[in-house]
Amino acid sequence: MRAASFGAAFVVLAFFALLVADVVMRGAAELSPTYLFSAAEEGGRAGGIGPVLVSTLLVVLLATLFALPVAAGGALLCSELLVHRQAWKSLVRRSFEILVSAPSVAIGLIGWSLFGQLFGLGFSILSGAATLAFMLAPLMALAFLAGLEAVPQALRAQSLALGVSRWRTLLNLVIPAARPALVAGVMLAVGRAMAETAVLVLTSGISTRMPQDVFDPGATLAVHVYHLAHNLPGGEPRAYAAALALLLVSALVQLGLARLRVQEQPA
Amino acid sequence: MIRYRKLTVRGCGQVILRELELALPERGTAVLLGPSGCGKTTLLRSTIREDEDDPDLEVEGTIELNGVDLRAGSVSRVAVRQKIGLIPQRPVAFPGTVLDNVTFALRHTTRLAKSEIERRARLALEEVGLEEGLYARAADCLSGGQLKRLAIARTVALEPDVLMMDEPSSGLDPLAVVRLERLIMRLSEHRLVVVVTHDLHMTRRIADEVHFLWPFQDGCRVVESGPPERVLELPARPETRLFVQAAWNGAAALYELDEELEDCEAEECLPRRLTLVEDETGRPSLGAMTER
Structure with missing residues (x-):
């Protein structure tokens, strides 16, 4: 049993190490500060990924911001308001579960026709972020819900019994107690957003020009890697460099978010 | 004093308490006895209007504290809970230190100054006999007995007229029980303390009056009340x-x-x-x- 667990862990880690080693070995030669911050030329086969980095951060930030209130609202609805209404609660939860498992290409197509065409946003960072938010919201909501439900009901009940209002109990007791799980939910969503391609190819496009505002198109790093590797002849070396940059940026963002997970002592 | 009139409580699809009549004095210790499932906890919960947090509970009848109907629309749930403190059978530590736990309700239900909140919290902690060395410790590091005391301090800090304790001695060692009994006797000098317990030894030592509840087919009622010597002997x-x-x-x-x-x-x-x-x-x- 023990050997099997260690074996399984080893296989996973070895695979991950191999993957990172491959990307580092093939991408490191191209990676430099100039590469990271200068403009792309020839669709990315020359020059850098400065505009792509900006587009990535914009799309991920906006998508997370759009999804956050929806996810928080949905999770709170389920865990706090519908706590005694099992039928409604499981309906909301089921809808999240179905949305989470929806294929991203389908969501991309819906986003394109809704935001790109109907709302006239075309290929744009805004359209990409809004569509991506549809994917992130249920993912975050389920993670939030798991965190909120892990807070014992007795904690809520005992705060209410002291005359503290429902709202203050939630804000000052339940949410702080669930905080590590809530941050983990955001990390999960941000990671997903960083890695997403199908949705964004169809909505925020593959442009490597510096976006002037959120109505401009802009490729994210993952989309850029995909485009370089598959659609541009001779793009492969640069695809590895961009993939390495994606790994580094993702790791940095996740490390930053992980700092929020640590429980502070309430004053 | 608390007076229950024709109190009927339904929960989980059945009648738990049926037309219960009970009067409890202004101060002293009243012990509620009876087999498990005879609605003792439900009685305590109904008193602080927990039916408003739990749609499974349905309460009819009147509950009066010093002549004021606690279930009247003009009386807020928060006001009821400031007058009557309920200490649950299994208290849960709030996140943060021992002192944070006691100041929590004061911070979020009153507009008292920070210094006054801390003064009252320290007074409450002193009253329940938790040493000052524990105040800065994380509350979830306390022992079972200390946690019970902390829960009592959390409630006492709000200066309620009535304290209700649900099986306070459960899970405590005999020494901790004796300490708890002394605390209950001290607390009941100035207010009413209602204790639900199965511990007859404890009842005999702390009770000024005993009320015995019994689950009948159609719901639970008080079948016998009196001083502990009489009811127990x-x-x-x-x-x-x-x-x-x-x-x-x-x-x-x-x-x-x-x-x-x-x-x-x-x-x-x-x-x-x-x-x-x-x-x-x-x-x-x-x-x-x-x-x-």
């Missing part, structure tokens, strides 16, 4: 007798009384003095208790 009702016998004498008494209770009519079940004998020593157990 000379129970008037067969239900009380069964309970008391079982507690002192164990299973042997139960079989005997079970039959008696089955075909018991009111006249047959006249009060009789129980011969409460402990199996091993042969000494009357209540006598032994009185000596303590």
Whole structure:
């Protein structure tokens, strides 16, 4: 049993190490500060990924911001308001579960026709972020819900019994107690957003020009890697460099978010 | 004083309490006894209007505190809970330190100055006998007995008129129970303390009056009330007798009384003095208790 667990862990880690080693070995030669911050030329086969980095951060930030209130609202609805209404609660939860498992290409197509065409946003960072938010919201909501439900009901009940209002109990007791799980939910969503391609190819496009505002198109790093590797002849070396940059940026963002997970002592 | 009139409580699709009538004094310790599931906890929960947090509970009838109807629309739930503190059977530590736990409700239900909140919290902690060295410690590091005291301090800090404790001695070692009893006696000098317990030894030591509840087919009611010596030594009702016998004498008494209770009519079940004998020593157990 023990050997099997260690074996399984080893296989996973070895695979991950191999993957990172491959990307580092093939991408490191191209990676430099100039590469990271200068403009792309020839669709990315020359020059850098400065505009792509900006587009990535914009799309991920906006998508997370759009999804956050929806996810928080949905999770709170389920865990706090519908706590005694099992039928409604499981309906909301089921809808999240179905949305989470929806294929991203389908969501991309819906986003394109809704935001790109109907709302006239075309290929744009805004359209990409809004569509991506549809994917992130249920993912975050389920993670939030798991965190909120892990807070014992007795904690809520005992705060209410002291005359503290429902709202203050939630804000000052339940949410702080669930905080590590809530941050983990955001990390999960941000990671997903960083890695997403199908949705964004169809909505925020593959442009490597510096976006002037959120109505401009802009490729994210993952989309850029995909485009370089598959659609541009001779793009492969640069695809590895961009993939390495994606790994580094993702790791940095996740490390930053992980700092929020640590429980502070309430004053 | 608290007065319950025609209190009927439904929960989980059945009647838990039916037309319960009960009056509790202004100060002193009132102990609620009765078998598990006879609605003692439900009675406490209904008093602080927990039915408003739990749609499973449905409360009818009136509950008055010093003549004020606690269920009236003009009385807020928060006001009720500031007057009546309920200490649950299994208290949960709030995140943060011991002191944070006690200041929590004061911070979020009053507009008192920070210094006043801390003063009251320290006073409450002192009253329940938690040493100052513990104040800065994380509350979830406390022992079971300390956690019970912390829960009492959380409630006492709000300066309620009534304290209600649900099985305060459960899970505590005998020394911790004695300390808790002393605390309850001290707290009940200035206010009413209502204690739900199955511990007859504790009841005998702390109670000023005992109320015995019994689950009838159609719901639970108070069947007998009085001073602890009377109710525990000379129970008037067969239900009380069964309970008391079982507690002192164990299973042997139960079989005997079970039959008696089955075909018991009111006249047959006249009060009789129980011969409460402990199996091993042969000494009357209540006598032994009185000596303590």
